[in-house]
Amino acid sequence: MIQFSKVSREFEVGDERVRALRDIDLEIRDGEYAAIMGPSGSGKSTMLNILGLLDRADQGQYFLDNQDTTALTEKKRAALRRQHFGFVFQSFHLVPRMTAAQNVELPLNLDGVSPRERRQRVSDALDAMGLADRARHRPSQLSGGQRQRVAIARAMIMQPGVLLADEPTGNLDSTSGQEVIQALEALNQRGITLIIITHNPVIGERANRRIHMQDGAIEADTVAA
Amino acid sequence: MRPPDVFAFSMGALSGARTRTWLMLLAMAIGVSSVLLLTAVGEGTRRYVNNQFMNLGSHLLIVMPGKLETTGGQPPILSATEVDLTIDDAIALTRSHSIRRVAPLALGSAPISYDQRERTVNVIGSTASLYEVRKLKMSAGRFLPGGDPTRGAAIAVIGDTLKTELFGSSTALGQRIRIDGQKFRVIGVLEAAGAAGVGMDLRDTAVIPVATAQSLFDSPSLFRVMVEADGHNAIPRAEKAIIDILRVRHNGEEDVTVITQDAMLATFNTILGSLTYAVGGIAAISLAVAGILIMNVMLVAVSQRKAEIGLLKAIGSPGSQILRLFLAEATMLALLGTFAGLVLGFSGVWGLAIALPDFPIGVPYWAPIAATGTSLATGVVFCLLPARRAARLDPVLALAGH
Structure with a gap:
């Protein structure tokens, strides 16, 4: 469970101080499907970065499963990221020199999982994304949709509770975008918390919960019937 | 990881x-x-x-006339040789147990000719001991014979460069050459390897008996005495023996310089x-x-x-x-x-x-x-x-x- 209590974040842009988040109170329960929407500059990316422990709040508190993350060391935050979050980015962020399988394997690799177990988990993850025959392809040999599905497989390989997707369809045509969204929703069906950031209303409408942001504040927070 | x-x-x-x-x-x-x-x-x-x-020979000490003065305000110089180093001095050195061989060296420059060819080179007067002391090798003939170093014969051993210059490819052994006008018989030719060496290159020289050299150059004094100690451990004793023996012979005056090969090396x-x-x-x-x-x-x-x-x-x-x-x-x-x-x-x-x-x-x-x-x-x-x-x-x- 994710809880924000009066979370604020400011940036200095030139001489100006920009308040990217203003006193955000938010609670996202396990297994929810939430879309964070809003125009660019509304603070939704900052929100996602703080959610994923990539960034810190200046003020307020962030509880992850009732643990206060605000004062943790960088090392502990990295460990929490590894355990709890999978990231899916707009630009995929696959390592170009590695094959699809190696990209998916990377988190296991960094965590020191044994090669035998890694092989099994990677092949299962690629299977689940329908990419079994693409394991040895490099990102440059894959289509956009395939790349994003490799990225989803990688995000899921550590079996996180929360999947954070930042404009996951932003670089895709509508067909592959559709496939990617369906893949993410399938994971949500299996109980994974799915948080998608998007400015595309069509994508946002699909989520049960829609959080609209404007100027660093939550403007509307609706749950579909 | x-x-x-x-x-x-x-x-x-x-x-x-x-x-x-x-x-x-x-x-x-x-x-x-x-x-x-x-x-x-x-x-x-x-x-x-x-x-x-190493070619210079092992356990080698070199005796030079004159004392290297390093005391007093004078800059270090080799003092003028008041008392010469003589063949008798060299013979006297052989009495020490620490000394195995002694090779006196007289040095001069002289024209050497054979047929119509003439060449001015260094002429070294020495004894049979030089062969062992310098670890020389012969490519033909033999080295200077042993015997009383104070008596010289008109014989010469020549280096291989000199041999080539004077004789070309024809044989030199037994031929008569002229050194400063006097006739010498060639009894041996040195091998090139071993004849080269720091300080004294024997490849372009003629080696003649030391007594003959002294009369040829009309000088009783030696240029150097090369001493081979009786083993490596004997070098310090040999050095002391040389100084002691020569001091006695030179009226109590310490007027030689002894350089050990080890020190140079x-x-x-x-x-x-x-x-x-x-x-x-x-x-x-x-x-x-x-x-x-x-x-x-x-x-x-x-x-x-x-x-x-x-x-x-x-x-x-x-x-x-x-x-x-x-x-x-x-x-x-x-x-x-x-x-x-x-x-x-x-x-x-x-x-x-x-x-x-x-x-x-x-x-x-x-x-x-x-x-x-x-x-x-x-x-x-x-x-x-x-x-x-x-x-x-x-x-x-x-x-x-x-």
């Missing part, structure tokens, strides 16, 4: 950026191989000089040894330059791989792990570069050894160790800064590629 995975990751990163990797490998390899090559040439020079001294060894370290050090500078190049290229690599570093952070890799990954990459690079450099350096030395068979080139044992150490250290040290920069990148900015 498991060590084989760190290895695989770093190798992947290195082979993923070929040009960058080759450039850095080249820089390291040139550095390491130049350390090997330069120190090998230095070491070769040292060995060459050593060999020259030690001096040369020290000079050439430090020279080798110096050129090694200069070569090591090229390794430092390589280090700076590596730092530069790694800094570029870190900024090129920002997105990758951001991703590593997003998937939960702590900064310390990223630091280790970059250092592992640098270490691997340094190892590969060092290995390439060692191969390059040793093949260069091998090539030189083939090209210059007379030059005893050889890599000193410490050079590969020092080169490896220096290159690994530079590789890692100069990578610390880029690696720390990578480890400290803000994941949000890194992911955005800023």
